[in-house]
Amino acid sequence: MGIEEHLGHNVLTTTLEKLVDWGRKNSLWPATFGLACCAIEMICTAANRWDIARFGMEAFRASPRQADVIIIAGTVVKKMMPAIQRVYDQMSEPKWVIAMGACATSGGIFDSYAVVQGIDKYLPVDVYVPGCPPRPEGLLYGILKLHEQILRDPFLTQRYKEGLQARREVAA
Amino acid sequence: MNLPLLIVVSVLKIAVVMGVLLTCVAYTVLLERKVLGFIQLRYGPNRVGPWGLLQPVADLIKLMFKEDFTPPGANKYLFLMAPVITAGAAFLPFAVIPFAGNILPPEITFYGYKIDLTVAALNQGVVADTNIGLLYIFAMGSLGVYGAILGGWASNNKYSLLGGLRLCAQMVSYELALGLSVIGVIMLAGSLSTVQIVEAQKSIPFIVYQPLGFVLFMVAAMAECGRTPFDLIECENELVAGYQTEYSSMKWALFMMGEYTHIIVASAIATTLFLGGWHGPVLPPFVWFMGKTFALVFFFIWVRGTFPRFRFDQLMQLGWKVLLPLSLVNILVTGAVILLIKG
Numbered sequence A: 001m002g003i004e005e006h007l008g009h010n011v012l013t014t015t016l017e018k019l020v021d022w023g024r025k026n027s028l029w030p031a032t033f034g035l036a037c038c039a040i041e042m043i044c045t046a047a048n049r050w051d052i053a054r055f056g057m058e059a060f061r062a063s064p065r066q067a068d069v070i071i072i073a074g075t076v077v078k079k080m081m082p083a084i085q086r087v088y089d090q091m092s093e094p095k096w097v098i099a100m101g102a103c104a105t106s107g108g109i110f111d112s113y114a115v116v117q118g119i120d121k122y123l124p125v126d127v128y129v130p131g132c133p134p135r136p137e138g139l140l141y142g143i144l145k146l147h148e149q150i151l152r153d154p155f156l157t158q159r160y161k162e163g164l165q166a167r168r169e170v171a172a
Numbered sequence B: 001m002n003l004p005l006l007i008v009v010s011v012l013k014i015a016v017v018m019g020v021l022l023t024c025v026a027y028t029v030l031l032e033r034k035v036l037g038f039i040q041l042r043y044g045p046n047r048v049g050p051w052g053l054l055q056p057v058a059d060l061i062k063l064m065f066k067e068d069f070t071p072p073g074a075n076k077y078l079f080l081m082a083p084v085i086t087a088g089a090a091f092l093p094f095a096v097i098p099f100a101g102n103i104l105p106p107e108i109t110f111y112g113y114k115i116d117l118t119v120a121a122l123n124q125g126v127v128a129d130t131n132i133g134l135l136y137i138f139a140m141g142s143l144g145v146y147g148a149i150l151g152g153w154a155s156n157n158k159y160s161l162l163g164g165l166r167l168c169a170q171m172v173s174y175e176l177a178l179g180l181s182v183i184g185v186i187m188l189a190g191s192l193s194t195v196q197i198v199e200a201q202k203s204i205p206f207i208v209y210q211p212l213g214f215v216l217f218m219v220a221a222m223a224e225c226g227r228t229p230f231d232l233i234e235c236e237n238e239l240v241a242g243y244q245t246e247y248s249s250m251k252w253a254l255f256m257m258g259e260y261t262h263i264i265v266a267s268a269i270a271t272t273l274f275l276g277g278w279h280g281p282v283l284p285p286f287v288w289f290m291g292k293t294f295a296l297v298f299f300f301i302w303v304r305g306t307f308p309r310f311r312f313d314q315l316m317q318l319g320w321k322v323l324l325p326l327s328l329v330n331i332l333v334t335g336a337v338i339l340l341i342k343g
Helices: A003-007 A010-027 A037-046 A081-090 A103-105 A136-154 A158-171 B001-037 B055-064 B074-096 B133-152 B160-179 B183-189 B194-201 B213-225 B251-274 B287-308 B311-342
Strands: A069-073 A096-100 A127-129 B100-102 B107-110 B114-116
Touching: A010 A136, A010 B055, A037 A069, A037 A096, A037 A103, A037 A136, A069 A081, A069 A103, A069 B194, A096 A103, A096 A136, A096 B251, A103 B194, A136 B107, A158 B133, B001 B055, B001 B074, B001 B251, B001 B287, B074 B107, B074 B133, B074 B251, B100 B287, B133 B160, B133 B194, B133 B251, B160 B183, B183 B194, B183 B311, B213 B251, B213 B287, B213 B311, B251 B287
Parallel strands: A069 A096, A096 A127
Antiparallel strands: B107 B114
């Protein structure tokens, strides 16, 4: 609702911040987005054997506006990069990024002119999940680590503030 | 007539009904996630609170504190209006649905004054007992189209617009079948008032006389709510998220609330018209009403977990070539039988 934009980050809102972080942690909806073989493991994570729904995360949103976290699952080729950047930019704040697998983390075995050597050259990654591809347990562990990180986040992160400032300048 | 009393009692009733309805909406979302989980051999949400009972609370807090984004080039006012219209039009039909028989005595003594509560159905378990109740329900149901089409148009996004147009075509096609499928009930009860329709089902619910009408109503209601197998308006593989594509935060949550309220209201109307409303042995009326309504809500979710989606041409064919003729036949047969019996 954009309440957080007007509240700011001060001593009065510390308790509220805990509540908000609890809500954000427990309702982390991923964007429907997969790139390569890691995406198959991500789909398995949502299926019955591992069941990502236990954490309230089964609501994979097709529209980036409603998503909270984007899981970069697989090899990012350079031609795909503009599309990924666009999807990330379209997501509404607060947003998080999980780099899943060796390729998204560092380019993996594809030391080539066509492959982005790590998604963190373009997007601010919060959690790296190693493996080629990581097992669903690995992704779930990464998600739990992201939960821990969200609990420490202020409700208006630096990234959110900068994005807000940029958007207001564009609008003005 | 005592005007202040009318206002006080009505406002109290509205407050209670809205409170219960909003809680039901929040927990219907959780119910759907849990039931879909069990249908797919999963657990569903179970980490937030006992059995995941706090999941709707977490979702609400998350959505409240998410960025509220209006796309550049969008029509700001219509963009804001659309979710409000959708949610409002979904809540309003509940005003005429009777959820219990008499909840207050017909007459109370207040500081020596005798007050007659039978005026305007103040003592009954319904917010407003109007003689055009059913007509009002369908009028409000039609208003919901505006929310979707305005939201789709105001977003300035081609997928949103296509989603909105699809919903509009679907709603207009199925509203006809929905309206015609309940004519049989009106003929049997001889009234448009929902309270009198429930009264008429005291001994036998109308589903016994109108099995075809009930089936037609449920199919058309499913299409009206935009639920699987008729959820073409937001099928992810073609339209991203339909008319909701550009919405985030609480505006989007209002659309979702509207959708789930639609399911509950459609179930409540089916309960009122075909399943005998709050009538039932032993248990209190309210419990019967809730039980029947949520059995139908469960049916909606069950269908979602079972059936794939129709193609758009199949949807139109089902609406115009199957449901519409069948509902006309239903009216004809009901009319003929009533004429034969009553002479």
